[in-house]
Amino acid sequence: MMIRAAIVGYGNLGKGVEEILKLNSDFELKAIFSRRDISRVKINKGVNFLPLSQAEKFSQEIDIMFLCGGSATDLPVQGPELARLFNTVDSFDNHNNIPKYFEKINEVSIKSKTTALISTGWDPGLFSLARVLFESVLPQGISNTFWGNGVSQGHSDALRRIPGVVDARQYTIPEADALKVAREGGGDKLTIRQKHKRVCYVVPEFGADQQAITKAIVTMPDYFEPYDTTVNFISAEDLKENHSALPHGGFVIHSLKLENGSRQTAEFSLKLDSNPLFTAGVMVACGRAVNRMAKKGVFGALTIFDLTVGDLANFDAGSLRKNYL
Amino acid sequence: MMIRAAIVGYGNLGKGVEEILKLNSDFELKAIFSRRDISRVKINKGVNFLPLSQAEKFSQEIDIMFLCGGSATDLPVQGPELARLFNTVDSFDNHNNIPKYFEKINEVSIKSKTTALISTGWDPGLFSLARVLFESVLPQGISNTFWGNGVSQGHSDALRRIPGVVDARQYTIPEADALKVAREGGGDKLTIRQKHKRVCYVVPEFGADQQAITKAIVTMPDYFEPYDTTVNFISAEDLKENHSALPHGGFVIHSLKLENGSRQTAEFSLKLDSNPLFTAGVMVACGRAVNRMAKKGVFGALTIFDLTVGDLANFDAGSLRKNYL
Numbered sequence: 001m002m003i004r005a006a007i008v009g010y011g012n013l014g015k016g017v018e019e020i021l022k023l024n025s026d027f028e029l030k031a032i033f034s035r036r037d038i039s040r041v042k043i044n045k046g047v048n049f050l051p052l053s054q055a056e057k058f059s060q061e062i063d064i065m066f067l068c069g070g071s072a073t074d075l076p077v078q079g080p081e082l083a084r085l086f087n088t089v090d091s092f093d094n095h096n097n098i099p100k101y102f103e104k105i106n107e108v109s110i111k112s113k114t115t116a117l118i119s120t121g122w123d124p125g126l127f128s129l130a131r132v133l134f135e136s137v138l139p140q141g142i143s144n145t146f147w148g149n150g151v152s153q154g155h156s157d158a159l160r161r162i163p164g165v166v167d168a169r170q171y172t173i174p175e176a177d178a179l180k181v182a183r184e185g186g187g188d189k190l191t192i193r194q195k196h197k198r199v200c201y202v203v204p205e206f207g208a209d210q211q212a213i214t215k216a217i218v219t220m221p222d223y224f225e226p227y228d229t230t231v232n233f234i235s236a237e238d239l240k241e242n243h244s245a246l247p248h249g250g251f252v253i254h255s256l257k258l259e260n261g262s263r264q265t266a267e268f269s270l271k272l273d274s275n276p277l278f279t280a281g282v283m284v285a286c287g288r289a290v291n292r293m294a295k296k297g298v299f300g301a302l303t304i305f306d307l308t309v310g311d312l313a314n315f316d317a318g319s320l321r322k323n324y325l
Numbered sequence: 326m327m328i329r330a331a332i333v334g335y336g337n338l339g340k341g342v343e344e345i346l347k348l349n350s351d352f353e354l355k356a357i358f359s360r361r362d363i364s365r366v367k368i369n370k371g372v373n374f375l376p377l378s379q380a381e382k383f384s385q386e387i388d389i390m391f392l393c394g395g396s397a398t399d400l401p402v403q404g405p406e407l408a409r410l411f412n413t414v415d416s417f418d419n420h421n422n423i424p425k426y427f428e429k430i431n432e433v434s435i436k437s438k439t440t441a442l443i444s445t446g447w448d449p450g451l452f453s454l455a456r457v458l459f460e461s462v463l464p465q466g467i468s469n470t471f472w473g474n475g476v477s478q479g480h481s482d483a484l485r486r487i488p489g490v491v492d493a494r495q496y497t498i499p500e501a502d503a504l505k506v507a508r509e510g511g512g513d514k515l516t517i518r519q520k521h522k523r524v525c526y527v528v529p530e531f532g533a534d535q536q537a538i539t540k541a542i543v544t545m546p547d548y549f550e551p552y553d554t555t556v557n558f559i560s561a562e563d564l565k566e567n568h569s570a571l572p573h574g575g576f577v578i579h580s581l582k583l584e585n586g587s588r589q590t591a592e593f594s595l596k597l598d599s600n601p602l603f604t605a606g607v608m609v610a611c612g613r614a615v616n617r618m619a620k621k622g623v624f625g626a627l628t629i630f631d632l633t634v635g636d637l638a639n640f641d642a643g644s645l646r647k648n649y650l
Contacts, residue, residue: 278462305633306633324456
């Protein structure tokens, strides 16, 4: 039997889930829900596109809801609301608020006998998995996470809030020297500045004071001040032409030096032309696992730490043992 | 409460597990069992070293038995025998025989209400996990596994069986060009010869025909014939001095090109000064998970696909969510 999926939110991530579901033979897309004016959205043929307010009517026809809204304002509301009616998967990525978000969703989904996987994707998500896995098999080692090369949405947003900036894109770039140091086990000595640099492409308003904008950027606490930051002013056309993709990636590097002097290093890395399409891929695989857990009666909030890799896979246990061990 | 562990077999792997248990604060080592003449084994102070024949007496005092024997002759006998009495973890790595071995262990452990994790380590083990994880989140992608740089025990053994060879060590070396091709998504076109080369260090008998040995090596089907193989003749002293470590490692690279042309690549790699110590690290983390599953009443044979990463970790779920997501 096919897993009946629906998507909530039709931005980059929602479109990504729609795309990835086509690669997974065990899923069928039943509906896409959105708060937008439906008559204005360009949708793919044959897709059931509905206002979010109608979702409740479909609670018996959908096995998994992929929540593709943002972490700032969408998910804190939609997560608990939809977990009351559906099994859900989301990519809530506000790291500091994860424990509180988990508790809230857990309360709702335990009461409603649903299964809700929160905070999946790649970070939080597969990178979290790698950090725990590496610390478990190489205990007391030194762990480092590097991000990039890629577009940081949060940092791009911060640039856009500066007076005189029309639009902007920020690339996070891990330093090759720092990667080398981490791979050789010296990651504990790396400073924030040594690990990453930040490169900004900024479209200024006509006549804006570029020196003032540059100063506002490189002195911005937390976001840019702790890093070596380069600011490039470009035209709106150049930004659209050369900086509209959303590549990303990164590295989790974990190294343990044993008493006898021997060094063991594990590394997990991603190189993604499309950040949202990869997050979508992880969400769909997790949706498969959540569906299995719901059918087994495992209710409540879950994270990627609670799933087996076997449950992520579109293969039965016997095939996995035969073909993948 | 501490997890009470025991080790069966005191070769490189058994000694590795003894070492790694010290890094894990939730384990205590209760005993090491061996078939060797105990009076002749150099053991660490305070360790309870016992003949394997006495293991049965300890069935109530040990939570996890780490089976550290070889896959050729030890585990096929010891695995089923010990799974009758103990929860076990082993690194059975004869890939073709895994399904049959699984069935045999599963039958015994279901009947005895024990939990037995088979075939863990890094390959089979973490590399298997990476292959399934990557195929699940990037379905229909192209997967490649590379091994090395490292010593292949199987290939070293094959060299030692050639007439005129006193001792030998074989290094498997992944080709840098092939790694590059796989990372760019062209891994499906790589031939066996393009992916790895083999470098042999051979100690010949006095007066042996080195040309004949070289020919026997490079023409050996499956082991060496499909590869570019280099043979170096060295002295026994040189072998001992420069080739007694057991480094290894490798790469699992998975790449998916989507219809819109965008490319997503995931990579997991290991660089290990000590192959057996890393296998030991994975076994111990898996032992923690097996102990938890046994306490929950999950009996039978398992593989790494059946474990959650949360269960491998020496942290509770709340700490994992707070500190690692």
